[in-house]
Amino acid sequence: MxxxxxxxxxxxxxxxxxxxxxxxxxxxxxxxxxxxxxxxxxxxxxxxxxxxxxxxxxxxxxxxxxxxxxxxxxxxxxxxxxxxxxxxxxxxYFNKDRDNFSFDDELICDSYIFWSEFNTIVDGYLFPNIKEREYLWNAIKEDEKFRKKAPFYDLISGQKIYLPITLINYVTHTNGLCAGNSAEEALVQGICEVLERYCYRTIITKKLSVPIIDVGQSLDEKLGWLKNWGYTYELRDFSLGIFPVVGLVIYDKKGNYQINVGADPIFEIAVQRCITELFQGLSKRQLKYKFKPLNSCYEEYEEFYGSSFVNSNWMKCYVSNNGMVAPTFFLNTYSILKDKLPFVNKKTNSECLQYLIGVCQKEKYNIYVKEYTKDHFKVYRVYIPGLSEVDLLNDNDFARRILFEKLKEVYFNPWSIKKTVNEYRECAMDIRCMILQKPSNCFNADNYRLSHYFDLDFKNLFIISAYLSGEESILQRYYEGISTKNIKKEIDKLMKYLKPPRCPNCNECFLNRKCKYIEWKKVMEKIYY
The missing domain is CATH 3.30.160.20 (Double Stranded RNA Binding Domain)
Structure with a gap:
């Protein structure tokens, strides 16, 4: 193999x-x-x-x-x-530097000009699920970072076009970022990644059941080592009848499953990407902890939480592949021949790129490319409106994001708190924050494990917020039967153990010897030189 x-x-x-x-x-x-x-x-x-x-x-x-x-x-x-x-x-380090870095080709527009220029793409593709446009308009009007635009190259028309880069990043995250030894190699990878995530998202959120692929004896023999490890597997058609995407479903002896998705014009390479993705960062021993039970509570969660669960579950699939599929996914036992799928036998990246452009063009999708190349190694962002968006924010989701923006300053210095109790309470009760988002992730601190403070969930941040705000009635509710004096003693001890940051006051901060702010700033500056 x-x-x-x-x-x-x-x-x-x-x-x-x-x-x-x-x-x-x-x-x-x-x-x-x-x-x-x-x-x-x-x-x-x-x-x-x-x-x-x-x-x-x-x-x-x-x-x-x-x-x-x-x-x-x-x-x-x-x-x-x-x-x-x-x-x-x-x-x-939001209290030290607030998004002060921009690329030379990025421009900031007047809010009214920005809205008139980009309302079609914003409404139609980036935020189609936001009904109350006031949320979006206020964010664009109040924060200039949302009004950044950057040049993209249209692969189909050959024209240069400016697009709202911050808002694109907001809902696509790293989807479509790509690098390679040549432009063709990088762009094939970027387009394939977008198609892969789009097909996976569609199958997850629409609860589709897709056929099993009859791969033939040759490939089946080459995947025989999975069976030797005690796993059974299926290759499923994730193409939606259009795109060269395949899903690898692996089952353990208990019937638990794991799904990995790969895309490439060549079928065997798409399968290879499923397998390499399966083992990325995992040993054989660690792999067993990634399996999920077939009898999940998907339908119960969906009934109780509605669209919030559907979106949260998909984002768990996108971020860490820890989400689940609906039981309907496994109902289809119909098989389809590999030759009936939209894969081709192309030899070079140039040929593969032309094939992918043709597929998107036939389906009336534009392909926009932003270049980040500095020297000899090619780096791009591929953006395909209607396919690239992974975070399909609704009104509540967007309001939550704006709330996170307001809480950042307090998160990095809880002593600066004024009245944030209700905001943290809102997060503590939110389905997305409970089952998907950690505070350290929401506030971009998960890579800076300087203290136990960054391990807190929103409920505990809510309690600390109540303590620092002097909201004794809230503390009494959570610590029923304990005197306020003893509650404060316990939280004082906890704060010494947690060592929260005091950004931007480096001299007063518990973490100033461990903090990597200076190193962080040096590296950030080298990106833009």
Missing amino acids: NRYLQDINVTRKDRDPLSTIKVIKEELKKRKVKTRIVKILRTKHFYSVRLELYNIPGVGVNGKGINLRYAIASAYSEFMERFLSGFLLKAS
Whole structure:
């Protein structure tokens, strides 16, 4: 199997892995950015590599491949993709620097001009589920970062067009970010990623049942090692009848399942991507903890929480692949021949790119590309309106995001609190915050594990907020039967243990010796030079 998949993969790389690694290392050295490999995992035919910034532990990317060289090259490529696009380092330390970094080609518009220029794409694609436009309009009017626009290249018309980059990032996250040895190699990966996520999202949120693919004896034999490990598997048609996307469903002996999705014009490479994604960052032993029971409570959750659960569950699939599918997914036992699916046998990235453009053009989708390339290694964002959006925010979701913006300052310095109790209470009771979002993720602090404070959930932040605001009645409600004096004593002890930050007051902050703010700022500045 290893040789089989390697032979396919080599024809689609425009530079050998060692050359790729060398080129990227030279570019990083030029910017004085140091990295280190902190973990290498080998699982049967596949490798997974963790690459991080040398001076900021925890900030990095994962790479995967069919041998160690490809996995390391994959990690460095992913690193450049996130680094040059500004997505590697989240905009943390909000009380020190508030989104002060912009690319030279980004422009900030007057709010009325911005709205008149982009209302069609904002209403039609980015935020179609927001009914109360006032939320959106107020955010755009009050915060200039939402009014940024940047140049994109239209792959179909060949024209340059400006698009609202911050709002695009807001709902697409890293979906469509891509890097490669050539423009064609990078763009094929970027478009495939968008198609992969779109098909997965559609199947999850619409509760579709899709057929099993009859792969034939040859490929079945090459995947036989999964059966030797005690797993059974199915390849399912995730194409929606249009796009070259496949889903790999693996079952353990108890009937629990796991799904991974891959996209590529060549069927075997799409399958390979399912498998490498399956093992990314996981050992064989760790893999068993990713399986989910077939008899999930999907329908009960949906009935109780409605669309909030559907969106939250999909985002769990997107972020960590820990979401679930509806029971209807498994109802279809009909099989379809591989030859009936929209895969082709193209030899080069240039041919594959033209094929993908043709598929999107036929379905009347535009493909816009934003370039982040600095030197020799190509980095882009692919945006396909109607396909790229992963976070389908409704009114409540968007209101929550704006609420997070207001809470950031307090989160990084709880002593600056005035009246935030109700805001934290709202988060503590929210389905999305309870089952999906951690505060450290919402406020972009999850890579900076400096104290136990960043492990708190919204309920505990609500209690601290009540304590610092002097809301004794709330504390009494949560600590029934305990005197206010003793409650405050216990929370005082807890605060000393948690060591919350006091940003931007470095001299008073418990974390000033551990804080990576200076290193963070140095790296951020090197992205934009």
